[in-house]
Amino acid sequence: MDLPGLLAEIPGRTEAEHVFRHRDVRRPPGTGADGAAGGEPGRHRPGPRDLHALRARGGSAEVRRPPGRPVVDVHSHFFPDRFLRALMREGAAHGARVEERGGERLVWSSPHQVAKIGPVFYDVPARLQAMDRWGIGLQALSLSPPMLYWAPPALGRDLARTFNEELEAICRAHPDRFVALATLPLQDVDGAVAEVARAARAGCRGVYVGTNVNGRYLDAVEFAPLYDAAARLRLPVFTHPLNNAGEDRMDRWHLGNSVGNPGETALAAARLIMSGTLDRHPRLAVVLAHGGGSLPFIAARMDHAYEVRRECREAIAERPSSYLRRLYFDTITHGDAALALLIRTAGPGRVLLGTDHPYDMADPAPVRRLRRTGLSSTAVEAISRRNARRLLRLDGAA
Template identity: 40%
Template sequence: MRSAPVVASPVVDFHGHLAAPAADALVAGTPGFAAELAAEQHAHSPESLAANRAQLGRLGPQLTDVAVRLAAMDAMGVDVQVVGPMPMHHYWADRALAARLSRATNEAVADHCAQAPDRLVGLGTVPLQHPHLAVAELSRAVAEYGLRGISVSTTVDGRELADSRHDPVWACAQELGVLVFIHPWGCSLGERLATQYLGNTVGQPVETTVALSHLIFTGVLDRFPGLKLVVAHGGGYLPTYIGRSDHAWHARQDARGCRETPSSYLRRMWFDSLVYTPQGLRYLVDQVGGDRVVLGTDHPFDMGVDDPVKRLDAAGFAPAERDAIAGGNAARLLGIPYCGTERKG
């Protein structure tokens, strides 16, 4: 029997999720969480709500048990996974609750990843609704918990990520050299997309597109050129229609909030590969560059994929570019070493 091949570079999944029951317990029964659930009900059909509840019940072990996660990673051909909290950041929480939520979540991520430190890398959360508290919690997440950055949603209780009140958080992330992973939760279009799960399939890419457009057009990325943004789901619809943004920038003075053409900022971010088709992945790479794409699965949810390497190989990239997307880009971005050990299986 042949031995398993030695992997020349790591296969890194940049998009894994973790449940944090201790944090969930802190919001249970609060008026803010009740309002959040009510908004979710308005934004989904009864059928989708039932499917979501069933999925969460089914996925419990995959969202909390390290052994189950590692087995799934082996089956997917993944060496290292970036694990972040489920993207329910509860930005409505007051300062005291927000601090407790942030610490409970970040402790859960850190404890989970500490059980397999050679294979799991953690991202935390911060209370963006309280920017100065968020700065303190970001510093704590890095210094005390050893996390490599934070996950954020596309809006902060109705406030854009690009709002200048968040500048201290971006400045801190830039100074620390850590990552900001942008992952939407829900959709501001509400009942309009409630039918047939459109709030996720259409709405979440829209939310990402709008958030990134604000960050670009308002000059946030000019003010923080070293900010390391990684974007879920291939960046939503923005990379596929960035030409319209460039046209507006050239044609209209009121669209000139950024110093350079909008498309140039795509090459200052990183995007996960979760665009589902080989054609879509090739187009994403064409727009942002092969050095700006990382593998992503959205593990373990049903809108994710369990064959990321197969999908990457189907896109037909040259070996060097394929290996960069499979893990080289992520390894450099995260600063993780790789020893060439054999993967199980």
């Protein structure tokens, strides 16, 4: 597999560039958006100089869809075209807008976040081509942060439905390549519950939420109706870091992402555990992004606090670390040792392959990383496809 070629920038197109609060920047892998989900272990992984040299030569790779069973990617992002038009039409009064500049689109999805995106973010043929380059058979599509929580409730409901209906249409047209994770207007819980029911009838196989809703974390009691509905409909709740705690002190070096995202995910998960929320909703399936962030590493410290601090035992009867085997996690850890720790802590049945495609913080070769952990071929197969197919009921389970 020619990984430098797969990671090289698509000629003539910068696929994505994100500028967050404090002007933090995200770009696709190697400043392009291609990579490989699978591949042979032990091959050279290109560094920035390799990629720069390849681009300077105008290099590209002939990409063939890899043989074997297709991997399932549970963590990717997409902006349907109709949703972008609705955002352009309705969001301007609230700081959200879309502009065309030089053949690229700039999307202000809130007053604080702007994304420069290329076709792989909103054009289905371009996405399918990129998936084939990455070796991805089926991809779960979801909205990028900051979700829609910035909008007034009525606008949030309308935009959520527009987004979800577009994903549903894409999935009906390509049922073997895409599955939809519904976005929700969680600033209006009743509206969110109604949208969950509608989206489930339309074929969505999960819901996608931020770790907090305008500062209210997911253990807040007002979200209980959502969890009841999701459990009843057998829809897993995928969580993604959002409005990270302490982000005002992470204004440089992309720390808001590299440090803030893992910490925010761990904080949200710890609150779900320690508050007893998971015990009150035992049938609820929760999926944590980015390998659960720092949660697997700090679980033992949480256990110690549970033993020595009475308040840590008020709402739960088991050690906090035991709950990691009740949660689900994607594989996006960016480190072999970190991924091995996650799998050892949560168990291989609770880990799902994810990439974060098409952003620069994506993992371009997750199957290769799985193989390097020394897992059996059965475990690699489970994590790369079977666990997700079971959780998302992709094989005909009612």
